[in-house]
Amino acid sequence: MGETPKNITAAFNKAKETDSVLFFDEADSILGKRLTNVTQSSDHGVNVSRSVMLLQLDKFDGVVIFATNLAKNYDGAFVRRILAHIEFELPDKECRIKLWQYLLPKEVPITKDVNLEWLANESEELAGGDILNVVIAAASRAVMREREAQKVSPFDLAEEIKFVREAKTKIGSPHYETNQQKPKIKETEMERNDLSPELRDRDSGTEFYRYDKAISEIDKSDSRI
Numbered sequence: 001m002g003e004t005p006k007n008i009t010a011a012f013n014k015a016k017e018t019d020s021v022l023f024f025d026e027a028d029s030i031l032g033k034r035l036t037n038v039t040q041s042s043d044h045g046v047n048v049s050r051s052v053m054l055l056q057l058d059k060f061d062g063v064v065i066f067a068t069n070l071a072k073n074y075d076g077a078f079v080r081r082i083l084a085h086i087e088f089e090l091p092d093k094e095c096r097i098k099l100w101q102y103l104l105p106k107e108v109p110i111t112k113d114v115n116l117e118w119l120a121n122e123s124e125e126l127a128g129g130d131i132l133n134v135v136i137a138a139a140s141r142a143v144m145r146e147r148e149a150q151k152v153s154p155f156d157l158a159e160e161i162k163f164v165r166e167a168k169t170k171i172g173s174p175h176y177e178t179n180q181q182k183p184k185i186k187e188t189e190m191e192r193n194d195l196s197p198e199l200r201d202r203d204s205g206t207e208f209y210r211y212d213k214a215i216s217e218i219d220k221s222d223s224r225i
Contacts, residue, residue, distance in 0.1 A: 004030075004045070005052040012056040019062065027066035031078040050075065057081050090127055096120040099128050103135050109142075109151040118154070122161050130168070134160040 008030070015022045024030065034050050035043045054077055057064065066082065068074075091099060097120045104110065123131055138156040142149075 004049040008049065008052050008056060012060055015062055016060070021062065022060075022064045023067070024065070025067050028068040028070040028073045031066060031068075031074045033073065033075045034077075050078075054078070054081070090125055093120045093124070096123050096126070096131070099131050103128075103132050104152075105135075108135075108139050111151045111153045114152065114154055114157065119157060122158060126161070126164060130164050134164055137163070 011022060014020070030049060030053055032046075032050070034047050037043075057078075058081070071085070097116050100116050100119045100123070104114075123134070126134075134157060137160040138152050141156045141160070142152045
């Protein structure tokens with residue numbers, strides 16, 4: 001018996017002992033469809049793990065919560081055992097405004113023309129994690145400029161929103177796997193000699209430096225987004 005089935009059994013046993021709620025994130029990895037064409041030992045291990053999960057669910061009287069972005073990949077046997085399916089839709093405009101307000105740290109300097117409502121409109125169909133990535137990348141753009149221009153601008157945010165959209169579209173395609181290139185940064189990418197002395201000392205030629213102190217104030221876990 002491999003480690004995964006043992007861990008599944010141990011988790012359910014512990015939950016029974018402590019009267020706890022079990023939560024499985026990225027649950028599609030263990031609730032996926034069982035393999036019918038078993039060609040190697042690892043395939044057999046996958047099926048064993050899923051069979052053990054089914055048996056444990058049948059014996060468990062407590063509450064189990066599964067979270068996934070790929071519910072369509074669930075094996076039908078698991079779907080039948082789940083009593084309720086709750087869909088969390090992408091944030092609407094009002095929610096996106098609150099996300100931008102929360103995820104743009106006060107410590108990060110921004111230009112006066114950055115508007116939350118505009119950001120909410122521009123980021124339609126983006127999740128909270130996407131918005132966080134935009135904030136971090138936009139801050140990286142700003143810090144590469146001369147000190148007096150080290151403020152996050154609408155241009156920075158718009159470019160990063162565009163990049164996130166393109167990445168979400170391309171990821172998974174064969175072309176993207178072999179040609180992962182970020183769009184050129186016309187306004188913020190500069191020669192080493194164009195940097196201020198302070199930034200030049202830190203510059204590696206390729207790396208974007210981030211507002212680490214400010215961004216560290218944000219809890220990056222998806223559970224808070």
